[in-house]
Every structure is written in structure tokens, then in C-alpha cells.
Amino acid sequence: MISKLRNRFSLPLLARELTQQAGRKSLYAARTALVLGMILWIWLAAGSRFSQDSTLSINNLGIGRSLLRELVNVLFIGVYVLVPLLTSGSIAREKENDSLQLLLLTRLGPWAIILEKYLSRVLPMLLFLFCALPVFAYLYSLGGITEDVVFSSFYLLVLAVLQLNALCLACSAGTGTTMSALVTSVVIALGVFACPVTTFLFPPLLNWLAFDGRIFNYGTVDSGWQNVFSVLMASIPIWISTGVFLILARWLLIRRSAVKTTNLIYVFFQKLDKVFNEWNKEMTGGIILIQDRNDLPEFEPVAWKETRKTAVGTARYLIRLLVALELPTLFFCAFLMTEGVQNVTIFYSFTLLLLGIAILILINKSSGLITQERMQQTLDVVLTTPLEGKDILLQKSRGVRKLWIILMIPLATVVVSKTLIINPEHQFSYLFLIGGFIAATAYFCIWLSIYIGLKQKRHIYAVMTTMGVIGMWCVSFKLVQLIDPSSMSRDSYTSFLMILSPVEVLRLIDQITEYFLYDEAFIFSTALGYIAYTVAMALGIRMYCLRQADRLLGRISDENSKPEGVPNPAEKSLQEEPSPA
Amino acid sequence: MSNTPSGGNTAAIDTSDRAADDRGPVPAIEMKGVSHRFKDHQALDGVTFKIPQGALHGFVGPNGAGKTTSLKLICTLLKPQSGLVRVMGLNVLTHVKEVRQQIGFMPDHFSSYRQMTVFEYLDFFGAAYGLPMRKRNEVIEDVLELTDMGGRKQSLIGGLSRGMQQRVSLARVLVNDPKLLLLDEPASGLDPRARIELMEILQALQDLGKTIFISSHILKELEELCDSVTIIDRGRIKYSGTIDELRDHGHENIAYRIQITNGEADPIETLLGIEGVVSAIKVGNSRAIRVTLDDGRLSANQLLSELISRNITINSFEKEQRQLNQAFMDLTEQGVR
Structure with missing residues (x-):
């Protein structure tokens, strides 16, 4: 009974992904460097801002606010750089290795594959964010910030991880290679977050507003838990977008499971070519000034x-x-x-x-x-x-x-x-x-x-x-x-x-x-x-x-190559040696 | 050709230029005491063998045995850490360029530029081998004719079938007219017809005087195609020699298949009653009996004489030969590395 339940609720793909990640030394090095860098940065930044007269600790009170704002900004940058890099390959790499079709033949359903892949990328990033919590506590002790600011900052960081991972996963499910998944993720993220209509889906923007208590209370600073409630309400569209991206990933997983690798730049140029050819036909009647040479290589x-x-x-x-x-x-x-x-x-x-x-x-x-x-x-x-x-x-x-x-x-x-x-x-x-x-x-x-x-x-x-x-x-x-x-x-x-x-x-x-x-x-x-x-x-x-x-x-370097006729001292000794045959 | 197992490690890299044994013809490939290690994995351990010029030689071994590493050493993609590798008598370390001119390497994966036409692809490699433009056209026409791809020279490689792509790959290998062809799994992924046609092309190339070194898993085809074979397992050479010798290699007792009639008597008991017969076992559901003789005490002639003298009717009699796959199984160890 227990083994049946264990089998039913086991997460083999998640276990495999996490085990694989655990085996990569480079990921350990990158994460350790990031955490150490964060600690070093906050230590140096706080040190440089402390009052010259360190005996008067009252002078240092309140600097926690500006430091927290900077730290959260740095963490947002870290999330927006790392997540596309780590998640773009999650499904696209399976396609590159021709293993996605095999995965689809197992007892794992499409939703199980999507969610396990999603968790395998979200959990390490959340772990990275949790490493920042002691630093949050330290900054809180420096004063200038309230609990609701700490909570909403961390909450929005987590939300950014969840949303961006879902978006990258959808791109990974829809494209044939890791590289094209990465490019697509960046382009779609830029399009969604930079567009004035959908910019409210950008968690850092919400954080900037929340930091000054300006969500639903433009111009007034609200320091209570009312601010947290405002953040939670304002973040509902982000949750919805995360869900939409996951559903999209699930839909694309099957539809694009056998997608062939395409060179996005090549496709872009082909489309561009078509537009230019049409313009050329309309405007000049199809005159071509520079014809591509269709020659063969001569020496190079x-x-x-x-x-x-x-x-x-x-x-x-x-x-x-x-x-x-x-x-x-x-x-x-x-x-x-x-x-x-x-x-x-x-x-x-x-x-x-x-x-x-x-x-x-x-x-x-x-x-x-x-x-x-x-x-x-x-x-x-x-x-x-x-x-x-x-x-x-x-x-x-x-x-x-x-x-x-x-x-x-x-x-x-x-x-x-x-x-x-x-x-x-x-x-x-x-x-x-x-x-x-x-x-x-x-x-x-x-x-x-x-x-x-x-x-x-x-x-x-x-x-x-x-x-x-x-x-x-x-x-x-x-x-x-x-x-x-x-x-x-x-x-x-x-x-x-x-x-x-x-x-x-x-x-x-x-x-x-x-x-x-x-x-x-x-x-x-x-x-x-x-x-x-x-x-x-x-x-x-x-x-x-x-x-x-x-x-x-x-390959072997030809630096060792000798011009013909140069004697080799080792040659004689080998010639004297009897043949092994 | 050496048929001894590999020797021990050579302490240092050998950089001597010419073939060790100048008395005989220069071997097409000579590896002597070659060892190679990737971090904690010993890929080759004192590998020693020679392949004569003009041979069609099979190179077999289980996965991870060291076949691809050996091929990469021969075609100058890897530097031997110890030992000596010579191609056409030239040391791969000291005559890199000359060796590259002498070989044509076809890897196990089909590596081509899919956006090129067949002609452009072959012309690209012709230029890489430094062939003058005028000569290139002739050579390309020749190799396309040899591989029966003349009608597809303007086709994009990406649009060709797997069998045709393999032919293009073979044509590419021939562009520089190499003396030695190194083919890694040339028939993998091909349908039976394409496979048979490829084998025919290889035989034609051997007739043209090329030495062909094929690494393959398909033992049956190697047995039909090759004159000689090298078996490698766990980085060590287990056998290198002719296929005929391999069939007898390691046999303690010689086996024969025989069909006899001796009235109502059991033929197996009759055979076991003859002195020098080690075993007599019925082969499957047939009437044939597999008889093993003690080579020192009883020859095939003596057995036949004995049977005739006892008035036993002999319906058929043949010497049993080991198949390559049986020899392969006997020589290589179980499990993967």
C-alpha cells in the first residue's frame, strides 16, 4: 500500500533533474559566488555608508532602507539574468538529445513533466533567494524599514522567479534548441514587460511602488500591513500570467514535441528577404543591383x-x-x-x-x-x-x-x-x-x-x-x-x-x-x-x-612536423628493435 | 599482421619517423604499445597491431572498448600519450600534414553542411585538401560516379535520404584520393539495400588498392566483407589477424557436424563408442550430430575410416567453423565498462 502510494506520488523527473544539477560543479561555483558576492557587497556597501564617527551608532540608524532597496534591485537583476539561462534548456535540451519523445512514452503525463521540470528550476532559485534572508534581517536591524516592506520585497522576488520560470518553460517547450528558447524568452519578456499595457505584470515595478507605499495609495506612504494587502491584490495578475504561461507550456509540450531545429536568424532573414523582394518588385520592377555570387571556394x-x-x-x-x-x-x-x-x-x-x-x-x-x-x-x-x-x-x-x-x-x-x-x-x-x-x-x-x-x-x-x-x-x-x-x-x-x-x-x-x-x-x-x-x-x-x-x-598540432629528410635520433634505436610481428 | 594480444605500456611517446620494419612492405596502420587515458578512464592500454596495405580490415569491440579513441589517434585528432602510431609508415606526431593527406575519415555520425549542395560540399573538401580548381571538377565527377550520386550533385544535402547522405560522406572521403579509409560505423542506420550497396562500393574501393579500416558492430557483415579483423576490449587488443585464423583461434578440440545411419542403433552412442571422440551432441531438431574430437588421438580421416569399417552409413560430414560473433563473445568480457 505504502509502496503503491510512494510510486503514485513519486517525482522521478524532478529527482533526476535535481540530481543532475547537483552533479554540476559549475552550478555550485556560480551559486556560491553569487551568495558570497551578495554578502560581500552588502558588507562593503554598508561599511561605506556608516558614519565616519562610528561611536555614534545613532547616526547610522535608517540606512537599512536604501541598502535594502539596492539589494532587492540587485536580486531582481540576478533573477532576470539567471532564470532564462537556467530554464531555457529544460525542455529544449530534451529535444536536442531526442529524449523528449521517450519521456512522453513513460507513465508521466504532460502536466507531470511540466510541473516537475518547473519545480526543478524554481527550487534552486528559491534556495538562492532564501540565502538572502539573513541579509534582509541584518538590514532590518539597521532601521528605516518595516516588516511589511521586507515581506513584500521577498514576496515579489519569489513571484518574479515563479513567473519568469513559467515563461521560460513555455518558450523551452515551444522551440527546438536551448539557444532559440533563450532568445525567445528574452524577446517575449521584453515585449511583455516593456509594453505599457502589460507592464503591471513586471514584479520589480510593483516592488518599486510598494517600497514607497504607492500601490492603490498614490502619493501617500502607508506603513502598515494594509500595504502588504495592496501588494497581494496587485500581484493577482502576475499569478494569473504565471498560470497562463504554465498552461501554454503544457499545450506546446505536445504540439511542438517533434519540432525541428530552426535557425531563428535565418528565418528572420528569410522573412526580411521576402518583404524586401516585394518592395523591390513594386518600386523598381525587380531590378537587382547586387547579385549574390554563387561561386565555389578557390583556396579558402x-x-x-x-x-x-x-x-x-x-x-x-x-x-x-x-x-x-x-x-x-x-x-x-x-x-x-x-x-x-x-x-x-x-x-x-x-x-x-x-x-x-x-x-x-x-x-x-x-x-x-x-x-x-x-x-x-x-x-x-x-x-x-x-x-x-x-x-x-x-x-x-x-x-x-x-x-x-x-x-x-x-x-x-x-x-x-x-x-x-x-x-x-x-x-x-x-x-x-x-x-x-x-x-x-x-x-x-x-x-x-x-x-x-x-x-x-x-x-x-x-x-x-x-x-x-x-x-x-x-x-x-x-x-x-x-x-x-x-x-x-x-x-x-x-x-x-x-x-x-x-x-x-x-x-x-x-x-x-x-x-x-x-x-x-x-x-x-x-x-x-x-x-x-x-x-x-x-x-x-x-x-x-x-x-x-x-x-x-x-587535434594534434603540426608544430611537431618536420621537413622531409631531417633525421630523428629515435629512429635508429627503433629500427634496431625487432618487429613485434 | 600481428595476432598477439597487446603488450605492456611503452613509457614514452615514440617519435620515430619511418616504419620500424623496413624489410617488408610498409603497413598501412601500425600501433605499437599505445596507451591513452581520459582522466580516470584508461581508454587504451598498450594497444599493438598492424594492418597491411590493401586490406579490408574490421575493427570490432563492445561499447567503450576504445575503438573511437584508436580511430581518433590514427586520424590525428588525438595525441598518443605513449607508444607509436604510424600511418603508411609515417609517425602521426611528426608527419601530421602528410598523414592527413593520406587518410579519409568518415565518423560514425553523418557530419555534413546541410545547407550546401552535394557538389558544393565535395568542392569544399577538395579545396580543403588543396586540390586545384580544375582538377577538383574531374575528381568530384569521378567520386560521384563511383558512389552512384552523379544525378544528385545539385541536390541540397539536407534533403537527401540517410543512405544517400552516407554515399555523399563516402564520396567526400574519396575526394583527396586517400590510401587509407577510416570508416566508423559506415552502415549504421542504413536500410538493407543501402547497406548491401555500400558494401559493394567498399569492395570496389579495395579492388582499387585502397586500405579500408572499418569500425563496426555488425559482425555478420564484417565477416562477409573483411579479410582480417582486430578485436578490442577494455582498451586491450584481444585478437588481430585473418578471419579464418580467428575461427580456429582458441578451439581446444576440433568440431564436426555429421549425419549417420546405423540400423536401429542410437547414432550418438555409436559415435561415443569410438575412442578419441570427446562429445557427440544432437544439433537442435535436425539429424545432425556435433562431434568433438581429441585432436591428438583422433583425426577426421581416422573417424571416417572407423565409421566405414563399422559399416555405418555416412550421410553428411563437415568441419564446423566458429562464426565471428561466437569468437567475439568468447574473446570479449561480459558487461560494459
Whole structure:
């Protein structure tokens, strides 16, 4: 009887998933690093805000509120970064391994599969959130916050985990690969949370309102449990959306169980191609100015494949991409320029956004150069040809170079547009520094991604690792500031520290027209220092990759090869040895 | 060809350039004392064998026996941690490029660029092997004809059937006119017709003087196709030699199948009554009897003479040969690693 009940209510899939996760050392390392990072951050942040005269503890009372707000924001960022990365593969990977069909043949029903998969991703994230509770308690002791704020913050964090996991699970059930599940999750999440009609489904927004007691009580601060009740009421749509995503996941699980892997970029380009062809027919009657060459490889087959046979390599598709990015950019820049110098600050945000998109596309392409071949199992046969490892890498990077040039054009449009409206005195300096900054940053990201792609087996891991490294690189100056608050000054030490972070350097270059913030020499030295060390790092990685290409690709290096006729000292001894036959 | 089991580990990597035994023809593949370890898993342990040029050689072993590791070592994808690997007399460590020119490797998975046409795919590899463009066209036409894919050269690879994709893969292997073909499970996933056709192509290639080294699980086909075979288990070579020798390898007593009539007497008792007959067992539901003889005391001729002298009618008599799968089961250990 008991064994029957145990069998009936056992959760084999959840057990398997949790066991598999428990076996991954990298996940342990990531979670430990996150928890330690959180504790370190709060210790440093609290330390830096304590009154200079620490004997008067009364001076420190109330700082808990601002610290809690920051901590919760950081935790929300952690949730929105980690959950898509961890959950996107939950069902899509089963499809990649052809094991989903087998799973569907077991006694587990579709709902059981969905819920067990869901729990397997939710539980570790909740565990991570529970690790933050002692920190919440510590901040509570610093004063400035009430129990209802602590409760509603934690409640909304948990809700964010539940909702986002459900959304990612639905995307994972609907797509064929982990990578496409990740991209779909990000796109849908951005669409839902950024849309003014559905933005109330975004838990962090609710938290910001709840923190100031502004839910259902606009403008008044309500510190009682009435606030908690307001949060619970306001969160009902989030619960409903979570349920809808789970039902969607259940529906897609069966309908899309045998979905074939599709290249989303390729599909996007095909659709774009269709639109352009229709426009071309209507407007010009079908005149084609640039025809895709349908030639065969002459001497560099890998470069030929990268530039003729991949979605983001073909000239036709690259031009489509350029037009799709450049047209709105041009229109937006022209609009901002008509308004004059008052829009200078908007250009900064726009540059940051476009640079972010460009870097993401470059990371995806560069890290996939080798990992895609590994995953499609096409690398081994290329490696058994006499092509040198260095040549394979250089030819592979040819496709990225084209894409890099195309992505830099809209950025150049934004930069030039801004240059035209700033003070002519700073135009050359700005153009020179921002141009160098963008080119150096993109070049570094490309070679970092190629290197990480060479080390990783799966594309998704390579993209995640590269994004993690670049993310740490971006916030490095902030971390240094936490450890050493004196780095806020404007001396050479600060300049040295600022070059660690591209975001800080970009902000600095943008402020070149504002003398009251930083003098031009400081900006120049910092920006040039950044460009020099970034290019040096990129060249260093490139050199290492090319020198170690054979080893990193996974074959015997031909460095040991000797020209014909060179005698080998070991040869004689072996010839004297009797044959084993 | 060596038919001895593997020896012990060689302490260091051997980097000598030419084949050890220059007196005879250079073997197509020579592995001597090769060991390879992945973390705590000993994939190969002192592997030693030689394959002569022009052979169609089968390489068999259970899952995890070390077949793929051996293949990867031969085709320069892995560096041997100890021992010597030579291809056409060239050390894979010191003549990497030359070895790559001599081999054509077909992995167990079908690895192709699905977005290319058959012709583009073959041309891609022709360029990778450094063939001049004019010569490439001729070579591609030849290999397509050999693999009977001439009519599909403009078809997208992604749209071909599994059997056709395997033919394209074989055509790709032949583009650089290699002396040695390394095929890992070439017939897996193919229907019976495609399998038979593939075997015919392989035999034709052997007739052209190619050495073919096939790693496979399908023992029956290897038995029909190959001249010789190497059996590997748990990283050690259990047997390397001709299939005929393998059939007798390890037999303590020679077995025969015989059908006799001796009036009303029980034929089994009659046979057991002859001195030197170790056992006589009825084979299934047939009238045949499996007789094992003590090789030192009684030969087949003596047995037949004895039966004739006793006026026993002999209906049929044949020497029983071990099948490859029986030899394989005898030589390899039970269970997976």
C-alpha cells in the first residue's frame, strides 16, 4: 500500500533533474559566488555608508532602507539574468538529445513533466533567494524599514522567479534548441514587460511602488500591513500570467514535441528577404543591383562557407540587416538633431543601446564559430584535412569581420549625428575617442568570444560565459568603488581604475563637452588608456588562439612536423628493435 | 599482421619517423604499445597491431572498448600519450600534414553542411585538401560516379535520404584520393539495400588498392566483407589477424557436424563408442550430430575410416567453423565498462 502510494506520488523527473544539477560543479561555483558576492557587497556597501564617527551608532540608524532597496534591485537583476539561462534548456535540451519523445512514452503525463521540470528550476532559485534572508534581517536591524516592506520585497522576488520560470518553460517547450528558447524568452519578456499595457505584470515595478507605499495609495506612504494587502491584490495578475504561461507550456509540450531545429536568424532573414523582394518588385520592377555570387571556394574553403553559406555572412542578408538597423537609426538621429543640443544626453543612451545590441550579435556569432560545428558534429572531418588550425580560425573569423563592419555603421551614424550638434571645439576629440572606444571594445569582444567558443562544447554555454565575463568587466569599476570609496576622486589612480570598465569610459567620453565634471586631459588619458589596454588584450587573446589553434580545436598540432629528410635520433634505436610481428 | 594480444605500456611517446620494419612492405596502420587515458578512464592500454596495405580490415569491440579513441589517434585528432602510431609508415606526431593527406575519415555520425549542395560540399573538401580548381571538377565527377550520386550533385544535402547522405560522406572521403579509409560505423542506420550497396562500393574501393579500416558492430557483415579483423576490449587488443585464423583461434578440440545411419542403433552412442571422440551432441531438431574430437588421438580421416569399417552409413560430414560473433563473445568480457 505504502509502496503503491510512494510510486503514485513519486517525482522521478524532478529527482533526476535535481540530481543532475547537483552533479554540476559549475552550478555550485556560480551559486556560491553569487551568495558570497551578495554578502560581500552588502558588507562593503554598508561599511561605506556608516558614519565616519562610528561611536555614534545613532547616526547610522535608517540606512537599512536604501541598502535594502539596492539589494532587492540587485536580486531582481540576478533573477532576470539567471532564470532564462537556467530554464531555457529544460525542455529544449530534451529535444536536442531526442529524449523528449521517450519521456512522453513513460507513465508521466504532460502536466507531470511540466510541473516537475518547473519545480526543478524554481527550487534552486528559491534556495538562492532564501540565502538572502539573513541579509534582509541584518538590514532590518539597521532601521528605516518595516516588516511589511521586507515581506513584500521577498514576496515579489519569489513571484518574479515563479513567473519568469513559467515563461521560460513555455518558450523551452515551444522551440527546438536551448539557444532559440533563450532568445525567445528574452524577446517575449521584453515585449511583455516593456509594453505599457502589460507592464503591471513586471514584479520589480510593483516592488518599486510598494517600497514607497504607492500601490492603490498614490502619493501617500502607508506603513502598515494594509500595504502588504495592496501588494497581494496587485500581484493577482502576475499569478494569473504565471498560470497562463504554465498552461501554454503544457499545450506546446505536445504540439511542438517533434519540432525541428530552426535557425531563428535565418528565418528572420528569410522573412526580411521576402518583404524586401516585394518592395523591390513594386518600386523598381525587380531590378537587382547586387547579385549574390554563387561561386565555389578557390583556396579558402572555410572563409567561403562563412561568407556564402551562413545566415549572417551572405552579402544579401548583411545588406538587409544593415538597412533594417540603419533606417530607423537614421530617422531617429535626424529627429534628435532637429531638436538641437538639448538631446545630447539621449544620444548617450542610444549609443549604449546600439552598442549593447551589436556586442550581443557579435558574441553570438563569434562564440558559435566553433561550438556550432562541434554541436553539428562537422568539426572532426574538417580537422582531419591538411588545413592548418590557424587558417581555420582566421578563415572562420572572416564572416564575423563582415558582420562587425555592418554593425558599426548604425553606431557610426549615431556618433556622427551627435558630433554634429556638440560644440565644434570638441568634435574631433569626441569622434576620435568614441570611434576608438567602439572599435576596440567590439574587437575585444569578438576575440574573447572566439576564445571562449574554442573552450566550450555548447554554444549556449559559450554565450553565457562570454556574457558573464563582459558583465563583470562592465561593473568592475563599481566593485572597486565599493571596496575603495576613495577611487571617486579625479586623480591618475581613478583614471587607472576607470579604464577597467567600458561603461565608465563610455560615460566619461560622453561628458567631454562638460568641463565642469572632468578636464579634457583626464578624459583623453583615461579613454586612450582604455583603448590601448583593450586592443592589447584582444591581440593577446588572438595571438594565443592562433598559436594554440590546433590544441584548442582538438587535434594534434603540426608544430611537431618536420621537413622531409631531417633525421630523428629515435629512429635508429627503433629500427634496431625487432618487429613485434 | 600481428595476432598477439597487446603488450605492456611503452613509457614514452615514440617519435620515430619511418616504419620500424623496413624489410617488408610498409603497413598501412601500425600501433605499437599505445596507451591513452581520459582522466580516470584508461581508454587504451598498450594497444599493438598492424594492418597491411590493401586490406579490408574490421575493427570490432563492445561499447567503450576504445575503438573511437584508436580511430581518433590514427586520424590525428588525438595525441598518443605513449607508444607509436604510424600511418603508411609515417609517425602521426611528426608527419601530421602528410598523414592527413593520406587518410579519409568518415565518423560514425553523418557530419555534413546541410545547407550546401552535394557538389558544393565535395568542392569544399577538395579545396580543403588543396586540390586545384580544375582538377577538383574531374575528381568530384569521378567520386560521384563511383558512389552512384552523379544525378544528385545539385541536390541540397539536407534533403537527401540517410543512405544517400552516407554515399555523399563516402564520396567526400574519396575526394583527396586517400590510401587509407577510416570508416566508423559506415552502415549504421542504413536500410538493407543501402547497406548491401555500400558494401559493394567498399569492395570496389579495395579492388582499387585502397586500405579500408572499418569500425563496426555488425559482425555478420564484417565477416562477409573483411579479410582480417582486430578485436578490442577494455582498451586491450584481444585478437588481430585473418578471419579464418580467428575461427580456429582458441578451439581446444576440433568440431564436426555429421549425419549417420546405423540400423536401429542410437547414432550418438555409436559415435561415443569410438575412442578419441570427446562429445557427440544432437544439433537442435535436425539429424545432425556435433562431434568433438581429441585432436591428438583422433583425426577426421581416422573417424571416417572407423565409421566405414563399422559399416555405418555416412550421410553428411563437415568441419564446423566458429562464426565471428561466437569468437567475439568468447574473446570479449561480459558487461560494459
